Amino acid sequence: MERATELAAAVESSAEALTAVLESARLAQNPTVPPAQLRVLTIVAGNRHTNMSRLAEALDVVPSSASRLCDRLEATGLLRRVADPRDRREVRLLLTPAARRLLADLRDRRRQALGDVLDRMPAAARQDLLKALQAFEAAAVPEAESGEGLRTA
Numbered sequence: 001m002e003r004a005t006e007l008a009a010a011v012e013s014s015a016e017a018l019t020a021v022l023e024s025a026r027l028a029q030n031p032t033v034p035p036a037q038l039r040v041l042t043i044v045a046g047n048r049h050t051n052m053s054r055l056a057e058a059l060d061v062v063p064s065s066a067s068r069l070c071d072r073l074e075a076t077g078l079l080r081r082v083a084d085p086r087d088r089r090e091v092r093l094l095l096t097p098a099a100r101r102l103l104a105d106l107r108d109r110r111r112q113a114l115g116d117v118l119d120r121m122p123a124a125a126r127q128d129l130l131k132a133l134q135a136f137e138a139a140a141v142p143e144a145e146s147g148e149g150l151r152t153a
Helices: 004-027 035-046 052-059 063-075 097-119 123-146
Strands: 079-084 087-095
Touching: 004 097, 035 052, 035 063, 035 079, 035 087, 035 097, 052 063, 052 087, 063 079, 087 097
Parallel strands: none
Antiparallel strands: 079 087
16 A cells, blocks of 8 residues: 555645646636635625624634625625624624625536546546545544544554
């Protein structure tokens, strides 16, 4: 079997290729949304109860930086701030229909770009990749959920 460091280098190289394919799909989108703003939209899409504090924490930035990102997204019609019905002192962040369309379009573009790459692979290699990715996820998820990090050996 290959040494763990050689395998890790191969995974890292593949991750970089994957990132390049996904970034190419993002850049082909019109309008192009900067990565930091796209991350905000993704965080808000994943949690119906995102407020400015939770967003700043998720981004690992100070609240004023998160607020400026939201200002830009609000100005482009991708984000709305509304009073939280549970606590009117809180401001909830909501995606607009335009943001939902943008995220759906990006997901479709990414899947198409990945599909194009996968189509160039032999069928047996695609099946092997699927099994390997499922095994990787199964090995990585328990540690990530428990906060212990990935196994080292």
